[in-house]
Amino acid sequence: MTIVDTTTELAPNEAELLARVPDGLFIGGRWEAGTRDPIEVQDPATGRVIKRIANATPEDGIRALDAAAAAADAWAATAPRVRAEILRRAFDLLQERRADFALLMTLEMGKPLAEANGEVTYGGEFLRWFSEEAVRISGRFGQNPEGTGTMVVSQRPVGPCYLITPWNFPLAMATRKIAPALAAGCTVVVKPAELTPLTTLFFAQLLADAGVPDGVVNIIPTSTARTVSEPIIADPRLRKLSFTGSTPVGRTLLAQAGQNVLRTSMELGGNAPFVVFDDADLDKAVEGAMLAKFRNIGQACTAANRFIVHESVAEEFARRVTEKVQAFRVGRGTDDGVTIGPLIDDRAVASMAKLVEDAVSRGARVLTGGNAPEGDGFFFEPTVIVDVQPGSELLREEIFGPILAITTFSTEDEAVAAANSTEYGLVGYVFTQDLARGQRMIDRVDTGMMGLNTGLVSNAAAPFGGVKQSGLGREGGLEGIHEYLSTKYTLIPA
Ligand code: NAD
Numbered sequence: 279m280t281i282v283d284t285t286t287e288l289a290p291n292e293a294e295l296l297a298r299v300p301d302g303l304f305i306g307g308r309w310e311a312g313t314r315d316p317i318e319v320q321d322p323a324t325g326r327v328i329k330r331i332a333n334a335t336p337e338d339g340i341r342a343l344d345a346a347a348a349a350a351d352a353w354a355a356t357a358p359r360v361r362a363e364i365l366r367r368a369f370d371l372l373q374e375r376r377a378d379f380a381l382l383m384t385l386e387m388g389k390p391l392a393e394a395n396g397e398v399t400y401g402g403e404f405l406r407w408f409s410e411e412a413v414r415i416s417g418r419f420g421q422n423p424e425g426t427g428t429m430v431v432s433q434r435p436v437g438p439c440y441l442i443t444p445w446n447f448p449l450a451m452a453t454r455k456i457a458p459a460l461a462a463g464c465t466v467v468v469k470p471a472e473l474t475p476l477t478t479l480f481f482a483q484l485l486a487d488a489g490v491p492d493g494v495v496n497i498i499p500t501s502t503a504r505t506v507s508e509p510i511i512a513d514p515r516l517r518k519l520s521f522t523g524s525t526p527v528g529r530t531l532l533a534q535a536g537q538n539v540l541r542t543s544m545e546l547g548g549n550a551p552f553v554v555f556d557d558a559d560l561d562k563a564v565e566g567a568m569l570a571k572f573r574n575i576g577q578a579c580t581a582a583n584r585f586i587v588h589e590s591v592a593e594e595f596a597r598r599v600t601e602k603v604q605a606f607r608v609g610r611g612t613d614d615g616v617t618i619g620p621l622i623d624d625r626a627v628a629s630m631a632k633l634v635e636d637a638v639s640r641g642a643r644v645l646t647g648g649n650a651p652e653g654d655g656f657f658f659e660p661t662v663i664v665d666v667q668p669g670s671e672l673l674r675e676e677i678f679g680p681i682l683a684i685t686t687f688s689t690e691d692e693a694v695a696a697a698n699s700t701e702y703g704l705v706g707y708v709f710t711q712d713l714a715r716g717q718r719m720i721d722r723v724d725t726g727m728m729g730l731n732t733g734l735v736s737n738a739a740a741p742f743g744g745v746k747q748s749g750l751g752r753e754g755g756l757e758g759i760h761e762y763l764s765t766k767y768t769l770i771p772a
Pocket residue numbers: 442443444445446447451469470471472503504507508522523524525527528530531544545546547548578579580676704744748749
């Protein structure tokens with residue numbers, strides 16, 4: 279693989295874009311300067327601070343909820359068609375501002391520009407999809423079995439929502455929550471990850487330009503997520519908490535939400551199995567592996583974590599993926615030809631080194647990579663590692679980085695057992711040309727999503743989400759809007 283030297287200077291177009299990104303809190307339709315030390319946002323490719331932004335206090339958080347609560351009735355009463363058209367305008371504006379959003383995500387999060395562009399497309403689709411769904415919220419109507427009355431079932435917006443997002447997909451994780459909430463008629467307070475708040479602030483400006491009324495969307499970046507979130511979650515005006523992030527934080531938030539019996543959606547961690555059978559089309563499996571493992575520098579909840587490969591093809595599979603990995607160009611995501619960017623921070627780099635060390639100490643072999651290169655930024659070499667032994671941390675933990683770890687199996691039952699031996703259940707990938715076997719794997723692998731002969735499943739029109747400790751609820755698809763609606767039944771006696 280090639281490691282590209284990174285310059286630490288911002289290019290003029292980067293500086294100009296960053297100057298246009300708002301640096302305040304967005305509350306009640308107004309930009310506010312913060313009252314405490316700002317959040318310093320870094321470029322992970324250089325470690326350099328690229329912007330300082332307002333840092334919300336717990337009081338700011340409650341004021342944001344005040345604004346969302348004050349705007350709730352009017353927004354719920356706004357005609358679905360009007361809500362739909364505002365979301366559609368937001369979709370159109372995002373296409374116009376595509377280049378800015380892509381560059382901004384590369385600057386604050388590190389993914390290569392081509393992938394950032396892909397995220398603008400994916401993130402934008404939630405605006406388009408839910409603009410279409412806003413006018414299709416329907417209920418049921420019918421006679422009761424006794425024949426003594428009419429039962430009417432309708433859907434109402436749940437009310438003010440608190441949305442907490444992670445840093446790995448700064449735009450898509452926000453649109454995947456904001457778009458269905460607004461489509462359903464809910465107002466929101468959004469707390470973006472402190473590592474990547476700029477995209478959300480820039481998006482707040484876009485929503486205001488698209489005509490979202492004051493107070494419907496409020497944005498509160500903060501460096502103290504817990505102390506700002508607790509009072510919001512404890513406030514009886516809040517009716518819904520939607521969180522995307524790690525399973526440990528999800529557990530804490532679920533416990534807090536329990537106090538007020540709050541509606542919750544939890545999109546948590548993953549530990550995806552990627553099973554390759556001996557009858558798989560290896561070209562497709564290798565191509566799928568590259569996508570499922572190295573997209574977003576391995577920092578995706580859907581990232582393939584454990585490659586479970588039939589013993590008869592494991593060597594050939596490992597050889598081919600190693601060849602591909604050695605052709606990667608690692609560097610700042612803005613540089614030409616770069617395919618792998620930096621990790622999000624130095625803790626992530628240290629965690630990769632620890633995972634490799636643990637696996638090697640138990641008998642695994644590194645075929646390529648395995649180290650953090652010298653120099654600025656939070657880089658780790660894309661790595662292929664084989665003979666990973668049971669009990670290795672690489673198999674238990676969510677890797678969240680560019681390490682492709684291979685284990686082997688001999689029977690289908692063994693593959694199923696290995697795939698399911700985790701507390702997570704977000705997504706699984708299976709490669710086989712035998713359709714009956716593929717169907718059996720879909721039935722037996724305990725996940726919320728499956729990719730059959732593909733390494734990428736996400737789609738705004740599909741229900742995204744997990745089982746087991748990967749979470750509760752679904753985002754996207756026909757299901758996504760129901761996370762923000764509550765069902766009301768009325769009996770009208772005959
Ligand atoms: P994280 O759990 O550390 O943080 C996620 C968000 O929660 C951030 O905004 C953070 O500030 C906030 N947070 C942290 N502690 C909090 C607290 N006590 N109270 C309130 N908010 C708190 O996760 P991360 O490192 O930002 O993201 C990576 C994780 O997200 C991975 O586990 C990944 O699998 C998961 N993820 C899941 C999905 C999905 O759809 N299932 C999608 C993307 C990422």
